[in-house]
Amino acid sequence: MKLLIIEDNHLLGNSLKKGFNDLGWTVNLVRDGEEGLYALENGHYQVAIIDHLLPKMMGMDIITEVRKKNNCTPIVMMTALGATEDRIKGLDNGADDYIVKPFDFLELVARVKALFRRSVGKGNARLSYGRLNIDLDKETATIGDVDIDLTVKEFDLLLALSEKPGHIRSRNDLTSILYELNEEPESNSLDVLLTRLRRKLGGSGIEILNKRGRGFVFKLEEPTAQR
Amino acid sequence: MSLSWKNLPLSVNLTLPLVLMLFLTVSISGYWMVTNFKIERLAEIDHTLDAQADTLVDAVIIRDNTLDFDLNGETASTLYRDKLFYSNLTTIDADVIAESKGPSADTRERLSRLIAPLRLKDDEIVQLDVDGRQWRVISVHLPLKSIEWRSNKKLSVYPDAPVLNAAVDISPVLKDIRYFKNTFSFGAFLFICITSFATWLIVVRSTSNLRAFSHNLNLINPQNPSLKSPITPKSAEELLLFKSFDAMLAKIRRSTEIHRLFVASASHELKTPVSGMLTALQVTLLKPRSVEEYKQTCEELLKSVLGLQHLSGALLNVARLDNIDDITTRQVTVRDIIKSLQIKWQPIAAEKNILLCVEEPEQIIEFATNPELFEIAIGNFLQNAIKYSNPASTIYFSYNLERNDNLVVRVKDQGIGMSKDDVDRLGNVFFRGNEARPDDCSYGLGFALAQRIVTMLHGSIQVISLVGKGTEVIATFRTSKHKV
Secondary structure, eight states, rough: EEEEOOOHHHHHHHHHHHHHHHHOOEEEEEEHHHHHHHHHHHHHHHHEEESSSSSSOOOOHHOOOOOOOOOOOOOEEEOOOOOOHHHHHHHHOSSEEEEESOOOHHHHHHHHHHHHHHHHHHTSSEEETTTTTEEEETTTEEETTEEEEHHHHHHHHHHHHHTTTTEEEEEHHHHHHOTTTTOOOOOOOOHHHHHHHHHHHHTEEEEEEETTTEEEEEEEOOOOOOO | OOOOGGGOOOOHHHHHHHHHHHEEEEEHHHHHHHHHHHHHHHHHHHHHHHHHHHHHHHEEETTEEEEEEEETSSHHHHHHHHHTTEEEETTTOOOOOEEEOOOOOHHHHHHHHHHHHOOOOOTEEEEEEEEEEEEEEEEEEOOOOHHHHHHHHOOOOOOSEEEEEEEOHHHHHHHHHHHHHHHHHHHHHHHHHHHHHHHHHHHHHHTHHHHHHHHHHOOOOTTOOOSSSOOOSHHHHHHHHHHHHHHHHHHHHHHHHHHHHHHHHHHHHHHHHHHHHHHHHHHHHHHOOOOOHHHHHHHHHHHHHHHHHHHHHHHHHHHHHOOOEEEEEEEEEEEHHHHHHOOOOOHHHHTTOOEEEEOSSSSSSSSEEOHHHHHHHHHHHHHHHHHHTTOOOOOEEEEEEGGEEEEEEEEEOSSOOOOOHHHHHHHHTTTOOTTTGGGTTOOSOOOHHHHHHHHHHTTTEEEEEETTTEEEEEEEEEESSSSO
């Protein structure tokens, strides 16, 4: 699960990043509006948290800009302005949710998860593909009733692939989802993850196909013809 | 609402006095006109009556040893038969000798009875009421000798000269006068009504824009002041009023916007560090941490608290300055203050490898000011210059007496500079350029504070800046009674 935080306050930004990291999220933290817009347009995030007042570019302007380009990344707007008209303005501009400072961290987490469920799970906390079941709340996966032991990165990879079943996800897409901006993973890290994931998904009815030169496809196995 | 003059519409306020004035004017002039008309008509009648009496005197003859009227003359004959004219000849004792036959017998009888006791002098005219009709009466003592000579007869019957009484019925004339008066009154009434109505209508129409304007004022939203529907001015005065009002609204909107931005910025600058501290604590307490992590959290929290302390202090200073009407000043030597600033800021500049170059005039400059506030203001310029200068650059700090003996202090850096928009917004509380970050304890209050201080010290600030080239802040203070 990948999260973008755009917040110029050092303490708040770092604390949020630390908190979401602890919860298993991969977090990118940027400190000004222009950097934030670039990250949002060029990265792949399940959710973005954007502060209202930012240097170089206001949070509201970032949202307007990305929505114009049909970027549907769910966005939580973080602001000190709690008046009703400010909330309405933020939501009208394209934010999916709104939280007023100072807030309870766990409330923010709940809102981010809700947006994540809506975005990835289309509102459902549980996704099912064949015999594979994914619980977005608990961040677990099962084949039938049997739990699959997945690491955080494996779970994130499974979510990224299952987000668009049948569609090709490029290597770059998957890498940007799994790793932070300033992370430089090993060149075969993704392949290692895919191999481990395929092994753990055996018997689930799911296959991850490799489309050479283009990417990977998450799809249900076709039933083999019976003789 | 009590009924008083000021609660009435302008149309009524203007129309009522006009009606009153018109009424007075028309009444007085009408009265004068009618009175004069009556006097002149009566004078004319009296003159005619006198002439008619003289004519009748010439028509009196002696017949059968008594007096009578000679009706051979057309005038005398006409008068004799005129129903509106009566004449008689009486003795000195009011016995009727002869009379005209125009009026009815009753009228003649009453007239003669009323005239008899009057004993009018010659050419004296009186007015009598006879059965509701008004008669003007004149008496003339007959010149017997002349009549005897004319008649060629002698008359010895009357020891004293008989009297000719002539009366004319002026009721028709009085009726004319009344008609004139009524016509005049009606005309005057109509004139007053039409004039008043026209005045009222003109005033109502002339003030329609004013009423619409007043009504629209009630509908103005204080949060976003603007006139609901534009009103087309119908006069130069309205044009001036609407233009002035629009200018005032623009100022209010700017002020409201500045206030709104201030509130938004203040909320952000205060709530964000609080939010940071709250989140840091909640995240730290979510699970067991190492001692190092706790220590790091405490250090970050401490930094935030100090930042809030600085922010609240700066805000209070700004608020205090906004409420001070007068400050104490004393004569100071500028060199001493500049020296103090140099001692404070030169090491800070040196830490960033920035050269602070101070240029002083040869003369000693003294002026009356508040040295503490003066130092805070100039200190802010130096602080900003250091903050936004690149390493290995130079800051030029100078002062001198310039035009009109004004003290001019200049701080010029070779730093990142500002756009024109940013220069225009300098001085707005919480405004800071894009390169400033709150972690540098830069909240956009320093320059706002400095600007207020300079204004209170009867000075002014000019900022010249180019992006990428640097900024020069020029503060000018008056040292004499001349305005800056």
